[in-house]
Amino acid sequence: xxxxxxxxxxxxxxxxxxxxxxxxxxxxxxxxxxxxxxxxxxxxxxxxxxxxxxxxxxxxxxxxxxxxxxxxxxxxxxxxxxxxxxxxxxxxxxxxxxxxxxxxxxxxxxxxxxxxxxxxxxxxxxxxxxxxxxxxxxxxxxxxxxxxxxxxxxxxxxxxxxxxxxxxxxxxxxxxxxxxxxxxxxxxxxxxxxxxxxxxxxxxxxxxxxxxxxxxxxxxxxxxxxxxxxxxxxxxxxxxxxx
Amino acid sequence: xxxxxxxxxxxxxxxxxxxxxxxxxxxxxxxxxxxxxxxxxxxxxxxxxxxxxxxxxxxxxxxxxxxxxxxxxxxxxxxxxxxxxxxxxxxxxxxxxxxxxxxxxxxxxxxxxxxxxxxxxxxxxxxxxxxxxxxxxxxxxxxxxxxxxxxxxxxxxxxxxxxxxxxxxxxxxxxxxxxxxxxxxxxxxxxxxxxxxxxxxxxxxxxxxxxxxxxxxxxxxxxxxxxxxxxxxxxxxxxxxxx
Numbered sequence: 215x216x217x218x219x220x221x222x223x224x225x226x227x228x229x230x231x232x233x234x235x236x237x238x239x240x241x242x243x244x245x246x247x248x249x250x251x252x253x254x255x256x257x258x259x260x261x262x263x264x265x266x267x268x269x270x271x272x273x274x275x276x277x278x279x280x281x282x283x284x285x286x287x288x289x290x291x292x293x294x295x296x297x298x299x300x301x302x303x304x305x306x307x308x309x310x311x312x313x314x315x316x317x318x319x320x321x322x323x324x325x326x327x328x329x330x331x332x333x334x335x336x337x338x339x340x341x342x343x344x345x346x347x348x349x350x351x352x353x354x355x356x357x358x359x360x361x362x363x364x365x366x367x368x369x370x371x372x373x374x375x376x377x378x379x380x381x382x383x384x385x386x387x388x389x390x391x392x393x394x395x396x397x398x399x400x401x402x403x404x405x406x407x408x409x410x411x412x413x414x415x416x417x418x419x420x421x422x423x424x425x426x427x428x429x430x431x432x433x434x435x436x437x438x439x440x441x442x443x444x445x446x447x448x449x450x451x452x453x454x455x456x457x
Numbered sequence: 458x459x460x461x462x463x464x465x466x467x468x469x470x471x472x473x474x475x476x477x478x479x480x481x482x483x484x485x486x487x488x489x490x491x492x493x494x495x496x497x498x499x500x501x502x503x504x505x506x507x508x509x510x511x512x513x514x515x516x517x518x519x520x521x522x523x524x525x526x527x528x529x530x531x532x533x534x535x536x537x538x539x540x541x542x543x544x545x546x547x548x549x550x551x552x553x554x555x556x557x558x559x560x561x562x563x564x565x566x567x568x569x570x571x572x573x574x575x576x577x578x579x580x581x582x583x584x585x586x587x588x589x590x591x592x593x594x595x596x597x598x599x600x601x602x603x604x605x606x607x608x609x610x611x612x613x614x615x616x617x618x619x620x621x622x623x624x625x626x627x628x629x630x631x632x633x634x635x636x637x638x639x640x641x642x643x644x645x646x647x648x649x650x651x652x653x654x655x656x657x658x659x660x661x662x663x664x665x666x667x668x669x670x671x672x673x674x675x676x677x678x679x680x681x682x683x684x685x686x687x688x689x690x691x692x693x694x695x696x697x698x699x700x
Contacts, residue, residue, distance in 0.1 A: 329572070333686050342679030370681045400700050436585030436699060438613045443576050446692035449685070453693045456679060457643050 218264050218282040226264065226292040229304065232354045239307045241356035242292065245299040248366045252305060256369070259308065264289065265301035294358045307356065311372045313345055315385060318407075318455070322348045323378055323423050324414035325444060331355060332363020333445040334412075339367035341452040346371055349378045349420075382426045385409060389428045391419055392447055396430025404455050412451075415444050461507050461525040469507065469535040472547065475597045482550045484599035485535070488542040491609045495548065499612070502551065507532065508544035537601045550599065554615045556588055558628060561650075561698070565591045566621055566666050567657035568687065574598060575606020576688040577655075582610035584695040589614060592621040592663075625669045628652060632671045634662055635690055639673025647698050655694075658687055 226242065228234045235241050240261055243249060246269065252260055253273060263270075263281045266289070275281045290298040313319060320338055325331050331353050338346060346355075353360065355373045364371075382389055387408035411427060413419030419427065433442060433450050442450075469485065471477045478484050483504055486492060489512060495503055496516060506513075506524045509532070518524045533541040556562065563581055568574050574596050581589060589598075596603065598616045607614075625632055630651035654670060656662030662670065676685060676693050685693075 333689060336682050337685060337689050339680045339682040340676075340678045340685050344680075365682065367680075367682045399696075433583075433696065435583045437582045437587075437610075439579050439582040439608065439610050441608075442580060442583050442692070443688070445686070446576060446580050446689060449689035449692050450696045453642075453676065453696070 215267055215270055215276050215281075215283040218284040218288050222264075222282065223284075223288060223291050226262075226302075226304070230294070230358065232357070235307075235354065235356050239309070240304050241307065241361065242302055242358055243305050243361055244293055244295060244302045244358065246301050249301050249303050251366060252303070252369065259306050260303050261306055262304035263301065264292065264303075269301045295362070313347060313372065313374060315387075317345060318343050319345045319347055319409040320448070320452075321378065321382070321409055321411040322346060322352050323411060323419050324349055324417070325352045325412070326415055328353050328357045328359035329363045330415065330443070330445045331357075332360040332365075332368075334448045335360070335364040335371050335373070336367045337445070337449045337452060339364075339370050341456045343452065343456070344370065344372055346373045347378070347381055348373065348375045349423075350375050379422055379426070382409075382411075382423065389426055390431055391424070391427035391429070392432070392451060393419065393424070393427065393430040394432060394441070396432040398434050399431050399451065399454050400434070402429075402431050402454070404457060407455050410451055410455065412444055412448055458510055458513055458519055458524075458526040461527040461531050465507075465525065466527075466531060466534050469505075469545075469547070473537070473601065475600070478550075478597065478599050482552070483547050484550065484604065485545055485601055486548050486604055487536055487538060487545045487601065489544050492544050492546050494609060495546070495612065502549050503546050504549055505547035506544065507535065507546075512544045538605070556590060556615065556617060558630075560588060561586050562588045562590055562652040563691070563695075564621065564625070564652055564654040565589060565595050566654060566662050567592050567660070568595045568655070569658055571596050571600045571602035572606045573658065573686070573688045574600075575603040575608075575611075577691045578603070578607040578614050578616070579610045580688070580692045580695060582607075582613050584699045586695065586699070587613065587615055589616045590621070590624055591616065591618045592666075593618055622665055622669070625652075625654075625666065632669055633674055634667070634670035634672070635675070635694060636662065636667070636670065636673040637675060637684070639675040641677050642674050642694065642697050643677070645672075645674050645697070647700060650698050653694055653698065655687055655691055 391411035633650045634654035
């Protein structure tokens, strides 16, 4: 087992930055549960592993290239978790899949909070949706906090970043969007929904995209709160959409 | 304007601990938006304010007892936010209201994450529910992260902590509970739901409480995710319940 070097730890830490993830088309995944899943289902996507000797032996990784041993301190230097994991891996992005416009698409316009994006990915996966199209100013889905909150669902989701305005203009379907003053969701026929646009946590859907919403829809409120969290709203919309 | 003392900053920091909040029956609220709301609607609940001179003048607080001026550094010593607020207040708990068993009740069994509890409170408020009964091991609703995630909704919610087992045994209604293998939510008549039990993020509803669930209900999944986030699940249950 080769000990991890300071240079390699620096490189791993660098993958915390979107710029470096974009350049190298890879990202970091933390924790035994999710990495053992990838090792089983899709081992070719794993480019590099840093783990304790215990886990290297457990998963029989000792003679594999680009597997390095580190102690708790080494792992904590790379990890973004409060309790550093015993294993972390660098995984290649899968950019091979195209968006299929005949299937359901979630469109995200400017989601900023990594926890919200991760939860949206996990919820989409629960309801069997597989396509998310994000505006370029949406938080990077390969951010470690997003990966963590997605609980493994990111590996079952096709996520692209693009100019939303152009993308939507090329769609030939009704454009449903979550707004505060639209048709009540309970009155919307789920079969009519092909794509659903959700906006930023504070500002909602941006003015350029609002113009392209043909069907504004709303979750009716009955109390004092000014709005719903965007993750909660997404959960409710998807529940209605796939029922 | 009296300058905040080191002793008072220590006391404020101490209110970050549940023990101290329990002893003094008060808690900290941060930020201009929510504090201006309380000043307008319920000023008697505000026991103490620490703010910049700018905000003390803006809200005409300069001659009021227990209002102290501090700089950014003083505020950051007490704040739990990444960007410290310009005002924070100590607010008394309202423990006067009893739970009305004739109205809808959300029952939380061991929710641990402050963000989840705050989001559940905000979502309950959106749907017009006002009663939450928590197990004693549920995270304290006066934790600053809960207050923050609730976005002001905590002031419209009656929340108690009690022995859930006894509380539920004294109810004379069906006990609906969120479980992975219950009746599909789409098939449940919302009018039949009087109380809804939601469990811990990882373990779900505890074994002692599961025995008391008369009506297990489930949000049907169609994809790969193992579970839904408890906040998302609550949002979907409440949407179905109040429609």
